[in-house]
Amino acid sequence: MCSGGATAMAEAGAVPELIKGVSQWSSTAFKRYICKNPVVLHSVATAIAGVFANFTNKIGKITDKLEDVDKAKSRGVSCQH
Numbered sequence: 001m002c003s004g005g006a007t008a009m010a011e012a013g014a015v016p017e018l019i020k021g022v023s024q025w026s027s028t029a030f031k032r033y034i035c036k037n038p039v040v041l042h043s044v045a046t047a048i049a050g051v052f053a054n055f056t057n058k059i060g061k062i063t064d065k066l067e068d069v070d071k072a073k074s075r076g077v078s079c080q081h
Contacts, residue, residue, distance in 0.1 A: 007034050
């Protein structure tokens with residue numbers, strides 16, 4: 001597979017390991033082509049932002065739960081499992 005095929009796979013959301021395996025590249029040289037493609041860079045940046053937002057949301061929910069536990073403890077309510 002040529003660099004265009006690797007780039008097309010990356011644009012479609014394929015993970016690097018899949019691109020390397022399908023294209024039978026013996027090295028990570030295909031990344032040189034993919035990383036220079038502005039469409040792929042935008043897609044990767046968007047994906048990373050989505051993962052970060054999801055992670056931040058989960059941390060917020062955990063923090064809220066911990067605050068609820070602290071409030072319950074301050075009222076003398078014990079946690080039940």
